[in-house]
Amino acid sequence: MTAKQDIIPDQDALKRAGEEVRTRLAADPGAYKVDTDKAEIFAFGDFLTSAECVRLCMMIDATAKPSTLHEQDYSSGFRTSYSGDLDPYDPFVMGISRRIDDLLGLNPEWGETIQGQRYLPGQQFKPHNDWFYTTEKYWELERKRGGQRSWTAMAFLNDVEEGGETHFTNVGIKIQPRPGVLMVWNNALPDGTPNEDTIHAGTPVVKGIKYVITKWYRTRKWR
Numbered sequence: 257m258t259a260k261q262d263i264i265p266d267q268d269a270l271k272r273a274g275e276e277v278r279t280r281l282a283a284d285p286g287a288y289k290v291d292t293d294k295a296e297i298f299a300f301g302d303f304l305t306s307a308e309c310v311r312l313c314m315m316i317d318a319t320a321k322p323s324t325l326h327e328q329d330y331s332s333g334f335r336t337s338y339s340g341d342l343d344p345y346d347p348f349v350m351g352i353s354r355r356i357d358d359l360l361g362l363n364p365e366w367g368e369t370i371q372g373q374r375y376l377p378g379q380q381f382k383p384h385n386d387w388f389y390t391t392e393k394y395w396e397l398e399r400k401r402g403g404q405r406s407w408t409a410m411a412f413l414n415d416v417e418e419g420g421e422t423h424f425t426n427v428g429i430k431i432q433p434r435p436g437v438l439m440v441w442n443n444a445l446p447d448g449t450p451n452e453d454t455i456h457a458g459t460p461v462v463k464g465i466k467y468v469i470t471k472w473y474r475t476r477k478w479r
């Protein structure tokens with residue numbers, strides 16, 4: 257061996273999760289694949305009914321607090337939305353969560369608690385990757401509670417009058433919020449290394465309010 261091989265934490269598990277979901281979605285006629293070679297991004301129309309969307313928005317209103325991040329706090333302006341975990345023992349939330357597990361075919365134990373998020377005009381989530389930087393201090397904790405993130409599932413719950421798109425800045429696509437649409441993407445490349453091109457933002461809401469739910473999957477049992 258000429259060069260020292262870097263160890264990529266959870267690489268094998270990321271590779272396997274990529275393969276499993278890729279195969280499953282290829283056989284799903286409801287999966288629309290975004291046309292790019294840079295990342296595996298899929299959309300599903302009408303994943304949630306309008307009644308489910310309304311109910312989830314109400315739950316978010318009841319639980320949302322200023323969002324936190326590992327690296328920056330709310331006051332830094334990086335993630336200015338309000339967010340909060342939905343009650344994982346609520347039967348309605350459990351049903352939605354299980355549907356996302358089934359759609360992807362991932363082990364339910366790897367899924368984090370669904371998080372709800374609300375953006376008012378001017379609020380945003382600046383460009384970021386959902387996968388963890390394993391050289392950062394927070395990795396010590398994340399490594400022990402499930403490891404690296406594999407897939408992200410995010411559903412839009414309402415129409416936004418202006419702004420609030422999900423912008424994959426390297427891929428060069430902006431997805432406009434539409435109620436009930438579920439977006440799904442692989443945070444890793446097929447070889448199991450984190451994909452830099454999954455960098456994305458929630459662009460500032462200009463007019464209206466934006467509500468989303470997000471579920472992130474780890475490579476091992478979460479918590």
Ligand SMILES: O=C(O)CCC(=O)C(=O)O
Pocket residue numbers: 373381386410420421422423456457458459468470
């Ligand atoms: O709100 C969005 O469009 C993006 C949200 C997001 O990136 C996240 O929750 O990780």
Ligand SMILES: [Fe+2]
Pocket residue numbers: 384385386456
């Ligand atoms: Fe994200």
